[in-house]
Amino acid sequence: METLGTAGDRPAEDRVERVLSGLGAKIRRARREQGMTLEGLAAAAGTSAAHISRLESGERQPSLDGALRLAFGLGMRFDELFEEPGDPEPGTVVRGGEAPVFQGKGVRLQRLVPEAGPEGLEAVKVIYPADRVADQELHEHEGQEWLYMIKGRLRLTLGEERTVLEPGDAAFFNARLPHNFDVLSEEDAEVLMVSCVPCTHRLASPESRRSFTDGHPDLKGLR
Structure with a gap:
């Protein structure tokens, strides 16, 4: 695994x-979080609403x-107002030979990212063997x-609807809709397959923090 894009x-x-270019947006965000109007902050900082507007823009x-005066009016420390924004996390490159491969119940899964990202994003390549027994249960x-067909043909059942996916086809759906796949x-x-589980679900409870692979019996438990 390699990292790219470090700021240095x-x-x-x-x-x-960087600090000054983001100052206006920071003032506006802090003012709104405090529930203050332009006039309210202007009064607290001893200036005019027009001046506050020009600062925010x-x-x-x-x-x-x-x-x-702005920091005091916003209830912030002076250093908070001028805090330097942090650098974004570096990118990650996972080479094909390094991506871990797991054997599940009738499928093979290759995890393309080390683990779910901060927004609950997961990406995997799933291989469904041609001799796999058809799954009759919806999950x-x-x-x-979101899924993209690389090779072969799959039948996607989504609720009461069915469609056939061939190489180059893609599909996107809410995973709370009952679904399964047949070769x-x-x-x-x-x-x-790319799955996104919102943080609100992932942080709510151990049950909701499950990986999306746990929603598929063939993939359940693969980490």
Whole structure:
């Protein structure tokens, strides 16, 4: 596994620009979180609503004493107002030979990311063998699923509807709709599956923190 896109050390000039360019949006966000109007913040900071509006739009930058009054008016520490934004997490590259492969109940799964991302995003390649016994039961779970057919043919049952997916076809659906997959081709079917389980579900309880693979008996327990 490799990481890409690390920010590295930034020149002081760039760091100052990052702080100042985001200052207006930070003031607006903090004001709204406090439930304050432009006029309310202006009164608390000893300035005019028009000046606050220009600060929030980025047309103006506050003076030192003006920034202090803004911080006090917003109930923030001065250093919070000028806190440098953090760098984004670096990207990840998983080479084909490094991606872990798991054997499930009649399927093989290759996990394309080390683990679910902060937004509950998971990506896997699933191989359904041609001799797999058809699954008669429909399954459902939290989240959204997107899939892309790489090889073979699959029948997707979604609720009371059925459709056949061939290489190049894609499908997207709410995973709470009852669904299953059956192989129709004489060769193995390979599918790229991407699932997103919102944080509100993943953080609510141990039950809702399950991986989307737990919603499929063939994939259940694969980590």
